[in-house]
Amino acid sequence: MQDTKAMAEQVLAGNRRALARAITLVESGRDDHRVQALALLEALRGHNRTALRIGLSGTPGVGKSTFIEAFGMMLTGQGLRVAVLAVDPSSARSGGSILGDKTRMERLSRDKNAFIRPSPSQTQLGGVARRTREAIDLCEAAGFDVILIETVGVGQSETMVSEMSDLFLLLLAPAGGDELQGVKRGIMEMADILLVNKADGDLKHTAMRTCADYAGALRLLRKRPQDPQEFPKALTVSAVEQNGLDTAWEAMTELNSWRQENGHFSARRAAQARHWFEAEVRERLLARLAKEPIRGIMTDLGSQVENGRLTPSAAAQALLKEHLYLE
Numbered sequence: 439m440q441d442t443k444a445m446a447e448q449v450l451a452g453n454r455r456a457l458a459r460a461i462t463l464v465e466s467g468r469d470d471h472r473v474q475a476l477a478l479l480e481a482l483r484g485h486n487r488t489a490l491r492i493g494l495s496g497t498p499g500v501g502k503s504t505f506i507e508a509f510g511m512m513l514t515g516q517g518l519r520v521a522v523l524a525v526d527p528s529s530a531r532s533g534g535s536i537l538g539d540k541t542r543m544e545r546l547s548r549d550k551n552a553f554i555r556p557s558p559s560q561t562q563l564g565g566v567a568r569r570t571r572e573a574i575d576l577c578e579a580a581g582f583d584v585i586l587i588e589t590v591g592v593g594q595s596e597t598m599v600s601e602m603s604d605l606f607l608l609l610l611a612p613a614g615g616d617e618l619q620g621v622k623r624g625i626m627e628m629a630d631i632l633l634v635n636k637a638d639g640d641l642k643h644t645a646m647r648t649c650a651d652y653a654g655a656l657r658l659l660r661k662r663p664q665d666p667q668e669f670p671k672a673l674t675v676s677a678v679e680q681n682g683l684d685t686a687w688e689a690m691t692e693l694n695s696w697r698q699e700n701g702h703f704s705a706r707r708a709a710q711a712r713h714w715f716e717a718e719v720r721e722r723l724l725a726r727l728a729k730e731p732i733r734g735i736m737t738d739l740g741s742q743v744e745n746g747r748l749t750p751s752a753a754a755q756a757l758l759k760e761h762l763y764l765e
Contacts, residue, residue, distance in 0.1 A: 442477045445460055450581075461573045461576055464478070465573070482579045487578050491585045493602065494588050495609070500609045500611045501611075502609055505635055510546045519581060520549075520583070521553045521580070521585045522546070522585075523587045525589055553580075555573065587603055600628040602714070606630050607630065608633070612634060632673070649674045666696050739756065740753070
């Protein structure tokens with residue numbers, strides 16, 4: 439791996455190949471690569487570049503990739519540089535991922551003002567990869583104006599992306615629910631803007647009715663003090679016919695501008711930084727359990743639990759108190 443200082447300079451210069459190598463570095467699980475990745479991120483700290491980070495989720499088949507390509511092409515057509523970080527689900531058996539999102543966005547992948555990076559989710563929950571946040575930092579340092587984070591798409595528990603984005607969009611399918619579905623907590627509660635996709639052809643009227651149902655549900659949710667009165671809101675879009683994309687973009691920029699003018703933008707990013715510090719501590723503590731000698735001790739305690747000599751709670755207490763010194 440090349441010198442991290444030279445890589446940092448290339449990333450700041452907007453070199454796409456350097457950016458791709460940098461993301462590969464921060465995603466690596468090797469200990470020596472992790473040391474280099476931390477040095478790289480430290481070298482890029484304080485670059486004073488800010489991109490609009492947009493998280494996007496939705497159930498499989500709702501048209502996330504199609505929407506991102508149409509939306510991304512619209513933004514690059516306005517002279518904006520767009521980065522797409524697409525998280526692909528990993529197999530629970532083999533650990534492999536197809537990473538086919540770039541193939542689905544054929545036109546956008548050829549756009550010189552766009553950068554698409556698919557990454558495997560591996561064992562990470564919440565719809566994003568473990569190092570997606572650091573990949574966002576790299577894309578921001580490379581000078582991209584808008585960063586789109588496409589999640590795996592697993593359902594209502596997929597809220598982790600809201601902790602790394604400025605705006606969180608939720609794509610919905612026509613006839614995908616009613617007002618009762620709309621007031622369910624979790625992902626629906628975290629979304630800033632709901633977009634009912636596929637509002638075209640025979641589904642156009644169904645999409646409009648679904649949008650009205652969700653708009654009614656949003657009115658039942660508690661208003662957010664950090665947002666204007668009309669947010670969160672529901673809109674219809676058609677990624678295939680490219681209808682409603684400009685209206686959706688206007689809503690995004692309106693909400694982002696309001697948050698910046700009222701101090702909520704910087705406060706949100708500060709809170710997110712604190713969240714990821716605490717998450718990193720938890721991840722590193724868990725990583726210790728997979729290394730010797732703790733791994734061997736856990737194996738021994740696990741055998742005692744299986745044989746009925748220890749209860750799970752007693753074994754856990756022994757591990758934490760006697761070997762990790764945490765109690």
